[in-house]
Amino acid sequence: MIDLHTHTTISDGTLTPKELMLEAKKAGVSAIAITDHDTIAGLGEAQQEADKLGVNLINGIEFSTAFGKNRLLHILGLGIDPQSEGFLRVYNKYRQERSDLLTKVFEKLRSMGVEIERKDAEPFICGGLMDRQAIAKCLVHKGYTKNVKESWINFLDKVDYFEGELIKPADAFKAIHDGGGKAFLAHYHLNIGLKGYSDEEARSYLKQLKEFGLDGMECYYPSFTEEDKQRCLAYVDEFDFIKSGGSDFHGATRAHVKIGVGSGDLNVPDELLEPICPELLELISK
Template identity: 30%
Template sequence: MLIDLHTHSRRSDGTDSPTELVENAARAGLAVVALTDHDAMTGWDEAQIAADRVGITLVKGLEISCTFRHRGVHLLGYEPDPSDPALLAELEQVLRGRQDRLPKTLAKLNELGIPITEDDVLAVSGDAAATGRPHVADALRIAGVVASRDEAFERFLMPGRPAYVDRYAADLEHMIRLLVAAGGRAVIAHPWTRQSRSVLTAETIGELADVGLAGLEIDHNDHDADTRAALRAIAGDLDLVVTGSSDYHGTGKVGYDLGINTTAPDQAVRLLGDRVTLFR
């Protein structure tokens, strides 16, 4: 029973439509797949139609850009009420931050002598809920400036690089509370990657559990064996759910294939059993 609780479609920065993602999940042998686009729930209806047709279980989720003690942390939210007004208002502010960053990023690239335009980026982003750095990276790749998204981030778009622009992100504790109030479950995505490791200690994860954090995404390509073991110990001490996921982005992220990391069925039941009929 293969369960993958973190994937992205073209409604954020993946390359599959929601339908294609679900179809590819079924081909990969998944029984359960979560659609967790960045800061948006716009792909859920299309994905559900596909999931009903191909006979797998869809978990409706999203990955929310947050800040915690001045560091970026990503939060996976599962099965919240999509009409909850407080949650929608905060997500709208996060998405507005993504949109507002685009012209500033392009201005910095233009100053570097790279003539990328907003139309170039929008041609890539298509029906995404918001246009973000991965779409800028794809436009740079199409223009021949870089060979891949990874190169675009490394040369231009990461913090400290010449075209990086900061943006609004939700406060992590506040967002956990919003998700819980909206009937959802909150899991920290890839907690010990990039900036987040320095602030997500055993102590602070415990504090987040006290405000409603349900689990940690531990089995992820960006965590090595030692990292996974250390996070498992923290999750065990705090009685948090342990999840595993691919963080699939289609062709936008090489080596993160559907099902490459999975969530154990008993952990999925702990997390979602009262919200989703997981096993058909």
């Protein structure tokens, strides 16, 4: 059993990277990926703790990519080398451009009655550059919301992304591939996926994404219905995608979702590691 989709306090989870490794050890997963939103800032701390505990950590990221008009697709990068020059070239450029555009986000929040400035959110920066996650944490600190999830629902999700604030799918695929990783479409059944599109439309978009560089789809996910799973598997067969899967663990904000088992019945097989981290699969199979 593996878990290829988890989050820490570096993005919108409630456990630090170190704490997540401790929970992974307790959960007994064969391997775990940290896939914080748009950042790799927690991977160093996680790796140090993983080495101490004997946890098999897979370096990951979850890119929020621009798709259509004011729509997002979440793209998981798994098995990346976070020190890769090619990965960092795209990643750092994207984060800098996004940080520069956040002035507009603060302006929009002020028009919504939220009196915070850029300097107020600076203490919540992870990874050196401002992002919306820092603003979400600042909203909690200032008493506008009770938690990060509420910050997104009540405020940030209501602020449309500005042109250039989100990375394009093709650029996310390039960063992931330049870092030696594989790119997967996360939770295709949600709004931050392909929800609302007809089967014909979804297939057309998946064809485009494959041409851009998409390697696979997340086929194991806690909130999948049987229909969702079967539809996903049909897409995998049609487009010769590889599979991933994970709990999308966030900690206390989704307390019903546990590492490895999701809502209780998730079981992502170790074999999915073969095209992602074959050397790791060989190690854990011994």
